[in-house]
Amino acid sequence: MNNSVAVTPEIVAEHGLSPSEYQRVLEIMGRTPNITELGIFSVMWSEHCSYKSSKKWLKTLPTKAPWVICGPGENAGVVDLGDGQAAIFKMESHNHPSFIEPYQGAATGVGGILRDVFTMGARPVANLNALRFGAADHPKTRHLVAGVVAGVGGYGNCVGVPTVGGEVQFHPSYNGNILVNAMTIGLADTDKIFYSEASGVGNPVVYVGSKTGRDGIHGATMASAEFSEDSEEKRPTVQVGDPFTEKLLIEACLELMATDAIVAIQDMGAAGLTSSSFEMASKGGLGVELDLDKVPVRETGMTAYEIMLSESQERMLMVLQPGKEGVAKAVFDKWELDFAVIGVLTDTGRMVLKKDGAVVADLPIDPLAQAAPEYDRPWVPGTKQPLLAANDVPAKAWPEALKALVGGPDGCSRRWVWEQYDHMVMGDTVQRPGGDAAVIRIHGSKKGLAATSDVNPRYVAADAVEGGKQAVAEAWRNLTAVGATPLAITDNMNFGNPERPEIMGQFVEACQGMSEACIALDFPVVSGNVSLYNETNGQGILPTPTIGGVGLLPEVEKSVGIAFTAPGEALVLIGGPGTHLGQSLYLYALFGRSEGAPPPVDLAAERRNGDFVRGLIRDGRVSACHDLSDGGLLVAAAEMAMASGIGAALAVEGADLHARLFGEDQGRYLLAVADAAAVLAAAEAAGVPAQRLGETGGDALAVNGEAVALADLKAAHEAWFPAYMA
Amino acid sequence: MKAAVIVFPGSNCDRDAATALAHVTGRAPVMVWHREADLPEVDLIVVPGGFSYGDYLRSGAMAAHSPIMAAVKARAEKGVRVLGICNGFQVLTEAGMLPGVLMRNRKLKFICRDVLLKVETSNSDFTAGYNAGQVIRIPVAHHDGNYFAEAAVLDRLEDEDRVAFRYCDAEGHATAEANPNGSQRNIAGILSEKRNVLGMMPHPERLADPLLGGTDGVPMFRALLKALG
Numbered sequence: 001m002n003n004s005v006a007v008t009p010e011i012v013a014e015h016g017l018s019p020s021e022y023q024r025v026l027e028i029m030g031r032t033p034n035i036t037e038l039g040i041f042s043v044m045w046s047e048h049c050s051y052k053s054s055k056k057w058l059k060t061l062p063t064k065a066p067w068v069i070c071g072p073g074e075n076a077g078v079v080d081l082g083d084g085q086a087a088i089f090k091m092e093s094h095n096h097p098s099f100i101e102p103y104q105g106a107a108t109g110v111g112g113i114l115r116d117v118f119t120m121g122a123r124p125v126a127n128l129n130a131l132r133f134g135a136a137d138h139p140k141t142r143h144l145v146a147g148v149v150a151g152v153g154g155y156g157n158c159v160g161v162p163t164v165g166g167e168v169q170f171h172p173s174y175n176g177n178i179l180v181n182a183m184t185i186g187l188a189d190t191d192k193i194f195y196s197e198a199s200g201v202g203n204p205v206v207y208v209g210s211k212t213g214r215d216g217i218h219g220a221t222m223a224s225a226e227f228s229e230d231s232e233e234k235r236p237t238v239q240v241g242d243p244f245t246e247k248l249l250i251e252a253c254l255e256l257m258a259t260d261a262i263v264a265i266q267d268m269g270a271a272g273l274t275s276s277s278f279e280m281a282s283k284g285g286l287g288v289e290l291d292l293d294k295v296p297v298r299e300t301g302m303t304a305y306e307i308m309l310s311e312s313q314e315r316m317l318m319v320l321q322p323g324k325e326g327v328a329k330a331v332f333d334k335w336e337l338d339f340a341v342i343g344v345l346t347d348t349g350r351m352v353l354k355k356d357g358a359v360v361a362d363l364p365i366d367p368l369a370q371a372a373p374e375y376d377r378p379w380v381p382g383t384k385q386p387l388l389a390a391n392d393v394p395a396k397a398w399p400e401a402l403k404a405l406v407g408g409p410d411g412c413s414r415r416w417v418w419e420q421y422d423h424m425v426m427g428d429t430v431q432r433p434g435g436d437a438a439v440i441r442i443h444g445s446k447k448g449l450a451a452t453s454d455v456n457p458r459y460v461a462a463d464a465v466e467g468g469k470q471a472v473a474e475a476w477r478n479l480t481a482v483g484a485t486p487l488a489i490t491d492n493m494n495f496g497n498p499e500r501p502e503i504m505g506q507f508v509e510a511c512q513g514m515s516e517a518c519i520a521l522d523f524p525v526v527s528g529n530v531s532l533y534n535e536t537n538g539q540g541i542l543p544t545p546t547i548g549g550v551g552l553l554p555e556v557e558k559s560v561g562i563a564f565t566a567p568g569e570a571l572v573l574i575g576g577p578g579t580h581l582g583q584s585l586y587l588y589a590l591f592g593r594s595e596g597a598p599p600p601v602d603l604a605a606e607r608r609n610g611d612f613v614r615g616l617i618r619d620g621r622v623s624a625c626h627d628l629s630d631g632g633l634l635v636a637a638a639e640m641a642m643a644s645g646i647g648a649a650l651a652v653e654g655a656d657l658h659a660r661l662f663g664e665d666q667g668r669y670l671l672a673v674a675d676a677a678a679v680l681a682a683a684e685a686a687g688v689p690a691q692r693l694g695e696t697g698g699d700a701l702a703v704n705g706e707a708v709a710l711a712d713l714k715a716a717h718e719a720w721f722p723a724y725m726a
Numbered sequence: 727m728k729a730a731v732i733v734f735p736g737s738n739c740d741r742d743a744a745t746a747l748a749h750v751t752g753r754a755p756v757m758v759w760h761r762e763a764d765l766p767e768v769d770l771i772v773v774p775g776g777f778s779y780g781d782y783l784r785s786g787a788m789a790a791h792s793p794i795m796a797a798v799k800a801r802a803e804k805g806v807r808v809l810g811i812c813n814g815f816q817v818l819t820e821a822g823m824l825p826g827v828l829m830r831n832r833k834l835k836f837i838c839r840d841v842l843l844k845v846e847t848s849n850s851d852f853t854a855g856y857n858a859g860q861v862i863r864i865p866v867a868h869h870d871g872n873y874f875a876e877a878a879v880l881d882r883l884e885d886e887d888r889v890a891f892r893y894c895d896a897e898g899h900a901t902a903e904a905n906p907n908g909s910q911r912n913i914a915g916i917l918s919e920k921r922n923v924l925g926m927m928p929h930p931e932r933l934a935d936p937l938l939g940g941t942d943g944v945p946m947f948r949a950l951l952k953a954l955g
Contacts, residue, residue, distance in 0.1 A: 154836075160739070247738065419837055419838055420838070424867060426741070427935075
């Protein structure tokens, strides 16, 4: 499209701008915008870039703590690790592209989140991903699983950043709209963190990385609309990833960042050159002038509109100190990447774009940013489901139930997935995938980072307040279970169409629950991403606020895993007995029922129990630890036994044995300890419920004298995924 | 022992190799950029893992033509020890320094996991720290590790005791089930005629620290240190 294209009401509608939004465009411009200018308004005001539906509620989330260096609003969040180091991390969705083209959609999702992190000066050290697919028996699911997993691996493996953890879930609500949420954690020195705020009128604006092509034009707009039958036609809007170039870009940027040449830097993600240049100038209160003839392009004849809206991958925009162009160019020449001075910062407060010697766009930066729509969308509270009594849930013989849970799509081993990810490269992976949280050593130190990703969308659907609370609490618990101090979270809010009050209600209530948990657990939000309109033909996904949590281990060698380490150790349950089967995996996987209230989260108990467990781990009194989540006590015990090849015998008393074994009551852990008496005494002193349930040993899992061979359980656990994908 | 690690665009196990070398031998290697035409005086050259040039052509095919590879070849001919790990093995076969080729894994998927290896020979500076027949645990992480060579080449490798490692089960049997990628005769690593060049798909540098879950890679670096001083 070139600027001779007339801006008609149809063209405006195609750009996703409502009539009232277009009215505002006219007021700001004082004239009819040309097509390039309209395109810029369109992407800057898209849901994806402007957070117009969610901003009001995101502002309510707690974002501060003494260890938070930078909260939401930058490319990623930054937390202090001590010793002059910081962890920089964020999670971001790439849902719509991954449904249309699973390999490239997922691959570029990984690439995008990596750039968000190294843009800030951090070397990426770990990737995680939370994947949600439709029902296992839906005809598209296998194809999507294969493509997404290959794409995540294809990109991360080549770039050489280990993929250490994540989640995979199946549910029919994702049949037409899968979720691919990718998270990257990086390490930086606290005095070498880079931000996107431009400064210095006259400073050169520099483009580095890959050339610009016609791919991905309007990706941000696509991400801001519902899906329909014709979504396949949107395949050309999906970008193509080049992880090799990304690897070079990481090395080149980090090499240049070690000098003092860079004033500000921003990756070109959604809305490409438009949002990167716009945001840098906007944050600095400056103007910017770009000569689009200088932008390295992949093909001839590209218009200003195409160059500004391309979402070609592996590109960065920088503002350099004057006179440092030569230093910077030498670094990018070494890594064989494009480098071009394409513009300059100005004091006009306007974005001026030139092409072929003529001005092709001229718009005011501040008014456009200030006038970005922000909606207080109508919302209604969700209908809360009542508590479901344990005796309203049928009891099944536990051996059959357990085998079905650990051998079914929801509870089986994810080995098929994570063995396709290089989870050891960089040589610091202390705890590999399959446990509560991944643990990596902070390179060259004795310290470690723990990372996890969590949410139970069925809980959120049943009660968004409790579900939001639970997602944060579970991330905190998973970090605690390896011995880490939870530091902060990144939230990836995946919801349906916010223009529907019941969907907006889910969003509002989830934020409310998350806030409560963040405050009670000192676990603030430092970065995040919102993905709305996850609907196909009016059918919304389960509300899915994915929580990525990061924690710190002062001594990484003291972390513990889920695998038993020796026979003859005592099994101690921290927290009360299992009672709650509403929305449990037991009820859902065995009986196909999603009923009842989710288990309530007592945040004070959560904190007390977790702090107690962490203390035990740090004191070296725990040899294995697992938090109790999906499938409750017995699934946790089975996972600990299967991970080690060492069995266990449990004595579990009380009525409603199925609730005792499979209830998903919150704030609980199962520990293997050498000295049970001392642990029980310490628990009593700390006011923490604790109970000795049995002992490790043998080659079976036994409950009250009845046993299941570990080999049988393990065979069921490992069989499902490979058989499904074969 | 002085060591060098070659860095290609897209190498990503160069730092891991350097860390393991420094950890076991107490001396950090020199990192050599692929565009260099010459190498410093070293006793050991490591061609590390990764995705040189993205492996967009055949794995290792582009890197084999990097300027530094002529120097690596010349040094190898003079007897300097060369260790190619994963992508490094692919580069060495593409450069003609080792026979055969690494094809796409049999199941067409990337595989990252610990595998068991049978040490086939202790007669080399790389493997002298192991006993022949010993079973060790070392991770693989590759998409193209399916070793192929003509039967005559394989026969010759075996006759000349140049198969260094084979994928095996816990008892040391080279079974089909223990073969992760479809390699001919379960071959995981081979030596050059003069036994001074080793190419292997598994990553010994990844299990050279107990914190990372094992130390079966350590004897290789210790043996090199012992041989090369």
